[in-house]
Amino acid sequence: MFRQMTAGFALVLGLSVHAQDLLQYVDPMIGTARMGHTYPGATAPFGMVQLSPDTDTIPYAVDGKYTGDVYKYCAGYQYEDKTIVGFSHTHFSGTGHSDLGDFLIMPTTGTLQLNPGTADHPENGYRSIFSHENEMAEAGYYKVKLDDHGVIAELTATTRVGVHQYTFPEVAEAHIILDMMYGIYNYDEKTTWAFIRMENDTLITGYKSTNGWARTRTEYFAMAFSKPVKSYGFKSYEKHPYRGFWGRFDQEMNFPEAANEKIRAHFDFDVAAGEKIQVKLALSPVSTAGALRNLQTEVPGWDFEEVKRQTQASWNHELGKVTADLGNDDDLTSFYTAMYHAFLGPTVYMDVDGQYKGLDQNVYLADAYTNYTSFSLWDTYRALHPLFNILQPTRNQDMIRSMMAHYDQSVHHMLPIWSHYANENWCMIGYHSVSVIADAVIKGNADFDVEHALKACVQTANTRYFDGIGEYIDRGFVPEDKSRASVSKTLEYAYDDWCIAQMAKKLGKKDLYQEFIRRSESYQNVFDEKAGFMRPKLASGEWVEKFDPLDTHWQGFIEGNSWNYSLYVPHDPKAMIEMMGGKARFTTHLDSLFSMELPDRYFEHTEDISRDGIIGNYVHGNEPSHHVAYLYNWTDEPWKTQDKIRMILKAMYQPAANGLGGNDDFGQMSAWYLFSSMGFYPVAPGSDQYMLGSPAVHSATIHLENGRDFFIEAKHQSDRNVFVKKVELNGKPLGVQYITHEQMMEGGKLTFYMTSKPNQ
Template identity: 65%
Template sequence: MVQLSPETDTASYELNGRYNPDVYKYCAGYQYEDKTIVGFSHTHFSGTGHSDLGDFLIMPTTGTLQLNPGTADKPGSGYRSAFSHQNELSQANYYKVKLDDHNILAEMTTTARVGFHQYTFPKSDQSHIILDLMAGIYNYPDKNVWTYLRVVNDSTVMGFRQTNGWARTRTLYFAMSFNKAFFKHGYKKYDKREVYGGFWGKFNKTENFPEIAGKQIRAYFDFKTEEGEKIKIKFAISPVSMAGAMNNMQTEIPGWDFDKVKNDGQQQWETELHKIEIKGNQETKENFYTSMYHTMINPTIYMDADGQYKGIDQNVHKAEGFTNYTTFSLWDTYRALHPLFNIIEPKRNADMVQSMLAHYEQSPEHMLPIWSNSGNENWCMSGYHSVAVLADAVVKGTITDINTANKALDACIATATHRDYEGIGEYMDHGYIPDEKSGVSVSSTLEYAFDDWSIAQLAKKLNRMDVYETFMNRSANYKNVYDPKVGFMRPKLANGEFRKGFDPLTTINEGFIEGNSWNYTLFAPQDPKSLIQLMGGNKRFTRYLDSLFTMNLPDKYFAETEDITRDGIIGNYVHGNEPSHHVAYLYNWTDQPWKTQERIRMILPRMYKPTSDGLGGNDDTGQMSAWYIFSSLGFYPVAPGSDQYSTGSPAVDGATINLDNGKTFTINVKNQSAKNVYVQKMVLNGKPLTGLTISHADIMNGGEITFYMGSKHR
């Protein structure tokens, strides 16, 4: 729940009266090329295409007190500090940096709900800890609704922050404890009205105050330090109450042993990262375990140590028998992240399913989550992809309880038949979403069709065959937006005619989201065989795939909007946007499956590098990294909701998956190299593998697969 890390800067929603593109640049708060650090906040998204959070920023300083962060070009104008990467160390569950302007060594680690800071100060009578309750990521006007701070004693403070950001109704509580008493504390309030009635109308006391409330507040706590003295801070958060935050702190870090907390957390990471052990060169290992780390950052815990959390109905609930999670970027993560969890994190994924069902029960719309965060539904992106996560978990045996499985199916049906949501009514009536009704009519139609297929697989597993038939029929709706005259998916009017004036290369106003028609025409992962026939058969389909990867996309298509760059794009294949993530595997359904192997091994080194800018696009809360893990191991879940994985070309020299059931699945790779990317043969548990798939049971039952690699395709 706590994701404590440095902020090198933040971005306001507007810049000079216009939208500020740096809002997305700073979605996680940190940019490697920046030269200053503003402070350390406790909540972050990881690799999202949207910005929020950045709560409760702490910054240690020395000298004359400054409560303004200043600017990067004039760091001395505020409390921020210059730093050097030479004096910076980043590990799982540990971060260290020297704050040059204040001569302070900053260190931090965490437990699930508590951030633990350790600041080594120089000798000074003017040592400060600043608590900025104004700071945050994605600071558009009036994001802060209210903040409150109460001084409990000379070493403990508590409070909360209410925000109206991407999550529109969000309150986060905190408890903050110092290992040393502060001798003075104070605040500055930046609200338009400096004093708000009651106590403050009588006393208006800015130093040594007992409590303070307002929209825009920065507080400070003063110490006298000796050379090398360590000021430690435990900072706990809660979605429920200040008392909940304090209980989280006392439960998870009762003492002040920083190294123990750090080492305990790092041992947890060692345990998780050893769930897949690979062989390979240093670059491969750095890429692989960075990806493993990324996949385990989100979704995030969202409940107190006692199980209480605030639901989407804004009431307090208690998670009985499961851990409640949030940060569900489902448009991204249903594709590979949750399928990966079904292999290496089944208990966590089962808890995520329970969290989604709790969301459904509490939702006033009675829908499963679309993109949920902090007890809020953000309604971001298209599709209702939680159904694919639920289906995949049941089909693969992560969820075995029949009552839970049937409850999941009922929730899927209710979500997929909610006629008032995003064109579902029109989709049900027409078999597609008319162009007049939605600016993303085609992509939503295609994504709904896939989701419907996954619901059908769940229904089949539960032998509810009437539901299976209904949703299998709906899953063929992707065909309704294919125009055989032009060979592309394209916007269709309510009267059944295709919209005129269509450019399959453009992304603007053509019925698609984060992709163009060239990409989305290939989006029927539930039915590749029929898609190939729809598009004219094997030869034409293969030429289409070849062209996608090799065409030279004209510059004008990158200039349509500030948000479109060449990052993550190979030809017209867009790896940085998830709708293309299954595309390279589609050759497996043609007579040239070796091209899947070739494309995978081309994509891996181009889109993933062990550098500060090594990802070809946002990580999207782990989906990009999950693609890397699967693809480098040699197989991929083309259609979540199926128990089959499509084989590719392993880029590791070998791997062992250590399963929670005590078994192991070993991947042997013979003669793998940068040139030997073609699979000559595969042997599964001693028997030749004649097809291009392996099953989930093949993995979970333990055993081994051996890939024999060569430089020429077969």
């Protein structure tokens, strides 16, 4: 078995004992089953290439009808599948929607087959059966045996280059397939044009354009083989046959180029038993020349093991930003795999010379910063970007510069909502770039033009045509008869407006502060005092009739119901609690959230798989609930926060393929785990405060980018001792329920004294 054969993989030359220990605690298989939507393949930290196996191809629609199974394949891989269709170079991690899956490569033996076959009949195509017994995944490395072809496939990657190594058996025919048609979602429909060119007998270049989730996306590549091809061919699957002069040529064998909506290529080799063929494929958002430059710069040679060593060394460096003791290997695996997942994105989006494609489809140069893409902001503003302000402050500043470039390149000047690959896909609600920018400004991690950033935030918040904002500005709420999910929008806009107010206050803009602090109180306009819940309103000012606080089917809410969203006032919990009847009544309400049993009607409009990630009516798999357990800190029973946090950590995070209680959502779920394991959480990004919980670590040291260390210790830690008796900062009683960002950045020691009894 590969796991036994490579048990010593961490003994890489030049790595310290400490670094070896961290590398071995990463398991990329965590989250690859059910709803986790992670991928197990090879990538560098924040890498532009995510080289990973894909286990099935599900068209977005069959005969014009949506297919529910497509949701399973957001990352291209599902652990329970039995076949691999190939290895593609771009993937999202943990998202609830997808795109990508660019440039799928598959090694095969025997008779050439250019169709992928099916999971039921892989023998009818180039896909292959595989076994988890012959599969392994590490940070920066993936390996599997393709049983139908007898090929051992190994993958590693640099930031912009995917490196394949295929060990062939003794066979008469060996092929490497390049499928330009393949993509995650919309397999048969989303490729609008592809071009491929044989530059010489070892180098291929090309591009493909797609119209999937991103409406217009073009990705370029340069691909090199470690040995010359014997023969090759391009197979076009065009809607309209070639006409005119093209009909004079046989374009299917050894013709130098092909262009069509749909192309597959094959490259044929003579191989000896045990011979290894390597493939290097570099990506570029700009040109094939840029891809070739990326290839020659990042992987100039053919030493697969050296590329793997360097990538794994870079992972050890990133993981080493926190050294933690959790008392057992399982929890260490959960912790460092969460760090790994948190550092997968947003991803680098530029060539080695700084060129990238902008939102307006023009080419730009990132001047003195790294440009990033794939901003899943509705998810990641909550904990991932606040985590970056601690562990990746320089990267987070560059991510904000990338958001500002998006703003400058947009037609009407808006910050990104959910953007990737020079496209805005307008997914989800809120304008949460504002939260990310405000959090960095308030915490002093803002080495960028903060005046221009504030202007961008205000302009975005005043873009009246976007998702009910005009109605929200005029009425103080979004009416349900004007824009669906109206309550969720009202609440999230109110929070974002509070973030703008905090920025304005820090920059001395008093009038702007007053305007947006008033807007931040708009949550009061959708609270029905009689019902005791947030409730959708009509433009007339009347409440929507037939209100069900458990309804999840768009009646005023998105990815949650009124029970969940009635607790979404992260910027003013004290006022929210008073509005809902005071501390005692609110505590009872919060207790009920965790203890109630959901009726079957809750799941009427969702798949059974959505039952994952739920404790009572607390939905950890959906981000609007991520701050909720910490709200007890504003009641007379803060010990309940400690109890609930430790329960959630155990219930929602396990070191197994199905170990995530919901989509990881580009690292947000993982960031929640990391914060909560260390004993604190950013309930309201845009504030400098982290609310205290119950640490799961025995100890953890955060190695800050400023050269200081912040040490966390939990004395008398155990599974029984989940309650906090007292907290000290640098040996002195803390006296409040939070620590500040400034206190952390100064370095020092935070000590929790744990006990089995609540401190009431």
